[in-house]
Amino acid sequence: MALHHGVLSLVLLAVVLVVRVESGKNWALVVAGAKDYQNYFSQACSCHAYDTLRNNSIPKENIVYMSYDDVANDPENPVKGNIVNVAGGPNLYPRCKPDYRRKEVTPEVFLKVLTGDKEGVKELIGRDGKVIASGPDDHVFVYMIDHGGPGVFYFPGFVELHNKDLNNALKQMHREKKYKEMVLYVEACESGSMFEGILPEDINIYAISSTNSHESGIMCCWDKLRKVYVGSYFGNAWTYNTDTANLLKETLYQQYEVVKKACNVSGSVSHPQQYGNLSMNSEVLAQYLSKAEGYQSGVCLNTLEVDNTLRSEFSFAGIDLNNPATDMVPIATAARRLIESRDLSDEKQEELKAELRHLMLVKEKAESLTKDLVKAALSSPRGLAETDILTGKEQVFNSECYMAARSLFSARCPGINMGKYPFARRNLHAFINLCNHQPQTDVMNAIMQVTGKYGICQVL
Ligand SMILES: *[C@@H]1O[C@H](CO)[C@@H](O)[C@H](O)[C@H]1NC(C)=O
């Protein structure tokens, strides 16, 4: 036994020491899922990722970038034509022109691009578009960043990409031999739920999510000039790490350790996860993030690493204003703008106060409405404690009920728009839990009954 073990380790060591970047082409798909100025981080991190991949010699024709592209020239942006990923950082915008912009950035187009369906793209958008035209020897890398929720990743306008549709597309690509190996980095609240229990382990795909299946991501990098969060711990950690690491030496696992460490922020930890074929952990980053022939180590921004000095206590209503949870971005942004508004007119300050009050009101009402809703749905008791339903983080077992409940809620309560107010989405866990334990009719009746009693439901 001991001898066998020794021999095996020697063999493994030999394999690990020979850095082998396989031939075949590299392809990459980068997606910013958000629009609107306050979601600056989504276009900033993705623009940085695009630039990083280009600088590591992934050819332009092999990278597809999807971004709504409204942030750089938004009227609220004081520095037009400019996107940074850390306050004081270089302007990344001139080098990241999206291949799909504005209303072309949808889950349908994304899935067609990913699966290399050029005809399908044309049908959807009425023009030819770049797709991932990869083959059986190729390596594909995907990075997507935005808000998320249980089992969903959002596209501009809060259009949902469902975990099932993403994984079906991946399985289809495997069947059609559209890659040798594929790596996905998905950054969004609850992004683990895009893969947990769904991504097969035997289709040569490896995925890292920025959070587990039931927690929020964390923002970083408040920019006083731009008055928005310009980065996130996960996004900034992997891109800056890639800019400075030796990609022929660092492995996927080592980068996973880097992002895990970066997301362990005092007070607000998120837990990046790995899914799929974990044997791929030992592969070097160059396999996916650079076209090895042209790769030059040392092409990098001066090391603007995630800034640890900003990790101090500074909060509003329990929300950490240096490192807010991603779904708290609207509130944290409004609070910081107000705190830093001394030089603004009284009128402008009043506007900021009103906005913050409204956001807090929506948050409180969403919480109390959910409590009432749970109470109503449990009115024929089945030995379930209200607190378990309100605080539990179960997986979606009854997705039919959950989807129906969400649609009914949006129709009945446009005032608590879960897209516009991402923090309200935390209450969706109660919907999931209810649907797992109560008959669908009880859940639907409770939504009908309770939403009618809340005036805020109708206030847009
Ligand atoms: C996982 O990936 C490794 C490396 O590419 C491969 O050798 C192995 O067969 C894969 N495992 C499964 C279960 O597909």
Ligand SMILES: *[C@@H]1O[C@H](CO)[C@@H](O)[C@H](O)[C@H]1NC(C)=O
């Ligand atoms: C987070 O960091 C703390 C302090 O450095 C450490 O004790 C803890 O184990 C870390 N947690 C995770 C999940 O890595």
Ligand SMILES: *[C@@H]1O[C@H](CO)[C@@H](O)[C@H](O)[C@H]1NC(C)=O
């Ligand atoms: C990419 O290369 C350009 C030109 O050398 C450089 O200005 C830019 O900072 C690089 N971007 C990154 C993310 O390293």
